[in-house]
Amino acid sequence: MPQMSNRIQQFTDSVIRRMTRISDSCGAINLSQGFPDFPPPKELTEALKFVADHGPHQYSVTYGADNLRKAIAKKAAPTLNHTVSAENEVLVTCGSTEAMMCAMMTICNPGDKVAIFSPFYENYMADTILCGAEPVFIPLVPPEYTFDIALLEQAFQQGAKVLVLCNPSNPCGKVFSRQELEQIAALAIQYDAFVITDEVYEHIIYQPYKHIAMASLPGMWERTVTCNSFSKTYAITGWRLGYLIAPADITDGARKVHDFLTVGAPAPLQEAVIAGLQLPGSYYQDMQQLYTQKRQFFLDGLDRLGIAHNTPQATYYVMLDISRWLALPQFSGWTDLQFCEWMTEKIGVAAVPGSSFFREPVNHLIRLHFAREEETLVVALKRLEKLAKM
Numbered sequence: 001m002p003q004m005s006n007r008i009q010q011f012t013d014s015v016i017r018r019m020t021r022i023s024d025s026c027g028a029i030n031l032s033q034g035f036p037d038f039p040p041p042k043e044l045t046e047a048l049k050f051v052a053d054h055g056p057h058q059y060s061v062t063y064g065a066d067n068l069r070k071a072i073a074k075k076a077a078p079t080l081n082h083t084v085s086a087e088n089e090v091l092v093t094c095g096s097t098e099a100m101m102c103a104m105m106t107i108c109n110p111g112d113k114v115a116i117f118s119p120f121y122e123n124y125m126a127d128t129i130l131c132g133a134e135p136v137f138i139p140l141v142p143p144e145y146t147f148d149i150a151l152l153e154q155a156f157q158q159g160a161k162v163l164v165l166c167n168p169s170n171p172c173g174k175v176f177s178r179q180e181l182e183q184i185a186a187l188a189i190q191y192d193a194f195v196i197t198d199e200v201y202e203h204i205i206y207q208p209y210k211h212i213a214m215a216s217l218p219g220m221w222e223r224t225v226t227c228n229s230f231s232k233t234y235a236i237t238g239w240r241l242g243y244l245i246a247p248a249d250i251t252d253g254a255r256k257v258h259d260f261l262t263v264g265a266p267a268p269l270q271e272a273v274i275a276g277l278q279l280p281g282s283y284y285q286d287m288q289q290l291y292t293q294k295r296q297f298f299l300d301g302l303d304r305l306g307i308a309h310n311t312p313q314a315t316y317y318v319m320l321d322i323s324r325w326l327a328l329p330q331f332s333g334w335t336d337l338q339f340c341e342w343m344t345e346k347i348g349v350a351a352v353p354g355s356s357f358f359r360e361p362v363n364h365l366i367r368l369h370f371a372r373e374e375e376t377l378v379v380a381l382k383r384l385e386k387l388a389k390m
Contacts, residue, residue, distance in 0.1 A: 011126045015337070015356035022341060023350035029372075029380045032340075032350040034170070034316065035237040036371040040276075041283065044234055047275035051268045060267040063255040064092025064243070068270045071277040072243050079202070080226065080245065081216035088248040091255050092270060094262050096200050096229035096242035099254075100164075101127050102261065103196045103225040103244060106253035107162050108133040115160040117147065119357035121170045121198065128164075136160055137359040142319070143310050145174040149183050156191035163193060165214060168201040171357045171367045172319060173312020175209040185217045195220065200229040200242075203284050204291050205314040215245070222247055225254075233287070234276040235371075239269045291316055294377070298370040301381040305388035316371040319354065323364040325390060336363050348383045 019032035039045065056065075063069075069092060073084035084090060093099040100123060108114060110132030116124050118137040128135045136155045140147050152163075163184065167176045176184075188195050195214050202211045215224040229242035244254055258264075299318065302309050308321040322339055325331055331339060336353035343366075344350040354365030370377060 007129055010129045014122060016122060016352050019340060019350050019352050022344050026345050028344045028348045028350045029376060030350045031368040031380060032352045034369045034371060036235040037376055038235060038373055040235045041279065043275040043279060044272060047272040051271045056267045056271055058267060060264055060270055062259050062264045064090060065270045068092055068274055071274050075277050076245055079213045082221050084245055089245055089251050091244040091251055091258055092265050093242045093244060093258060094265050095231060095240040096198060096227045097123055098262060099227040099242045099244040100198060102254040102257045103227060104131045105257045106250060107194050113158060113160040115155040115163040118359040119171055121166055122356050124164050139360055140172065140174065145172045153187055156187055156193055161193055163195045165195055166198040168205055168211065168314030170315055171317050173315045173317055175205060175211065175313040178212050181212055181214055181217060185220050188223060189219050194223050196225045198227050200232050201315045203233050203287060204316060206292055209313045225250055230273050230276060241265055241269055241273055294370045297374060298377050305384055307388055316369050317367050319365045319367055321364055322366055326364060336366055340366055347387050349380050
């Protein structure tokens with residue numbers, strides 16, 4: 001038999017989604033994969049009901065329905081400080097996951113270097129490898145997840161063609177400050193590099209932190225590809241709708257890739273999601289308040305249990321420090337993955353091992369999320385009491 005490709009030997013399946021399968025198999029509370037257990041805004045579900053009866057049910061324009069692209073362009077323009085052309089600068093994708101892959105395949109040639117902050121969302125390394133490129137990692141140092149600008153410059157000096165920037169950051173909840181973004185922008189311009197941004201958590205952010213889009217900075221529109229999604233903002237992770245915004249020449253290339261990857265995003269869902277983009281600004285304020293309350297509730301619960309954790313500036317993820325348990329004899333020599341598998345089965349709460357996000361040898365952190373109804377979080381914290389007493 002012939003051998004399969006070398007590229008698939010360089011990464012595993014998604015550890016995040018693997019933990020969901022393990023959670024489902026043993027009836028645990030799934031705080032691993034980041035999706036809410038509460039419904040989308042009624043405006044979206046009502047729109048979906050209407051579309052079910054009235055269509056469209058056939059292909060839309062490959063690179064996105066015209067009315068959806070116009071709605072995206074209108075919403076994104078103030079954030080990006082740019083009058084976005086729906087005709088030439090927007091691509092609708094099957095989630096931001098596909099947007100990222102389209103961006104990477106449009107920009108990268110085999111052998112190119114891709115700079116990635118670590119910890120990172122696991123797809124970034126797989127995307128890089130699938131493009132035949134080489135990842136170069138720049139550590140974000142816990143607990144504040146700061147970075148050394150000299151190490152980033154070193155990556156560009158080594159030939160990094162593009163930086164992948166998740167802002168706000170999954171998994172650590174970091175919001176990059178304007179000063180940090182300006183430092184990154186200055187290096188991208190100096191070394192004539194691209195920046196691909198993942199901004200799916202732009203609306204899940206806590207005071208006093210502010211989301212600033214990289215493309216909005218002087219000189220950065222021309223070299224930035226902004227990837228985003230409706231999944232987290234409207235609690236519709238299963239709809240698999242995202243988008244890419246970039247200068248026309250980059251968008252044109254991404255549309256070619258998208259055309260042969262997926263043909264197009266689901267037309268009925270494209271039509272229905274427009275209702276979300278038409279929601280008033282108060283929706284985003286209310287959502288921010290909702291997640292602020294959930295964060296406070298869950299972190300207060302962890303504090304009462306004496307479980308060490310970071311305080312995320314954005315997103316709905318929190319990193320827990322499991323060092324004290326790994327030091328116990330019964331867990332001697334365990335990896336964080338083994339601990340998460342045990343915790344899912346024996347404690348009944350599913351988490352993601354931190355090592356799946358870090359390039360550095362990090363084995364003492366795990367990620368939980370709190371995008372759950374309060375009663376679910378109450379039960380999860382009750383189950384974690386058993387862990388805390390060990």
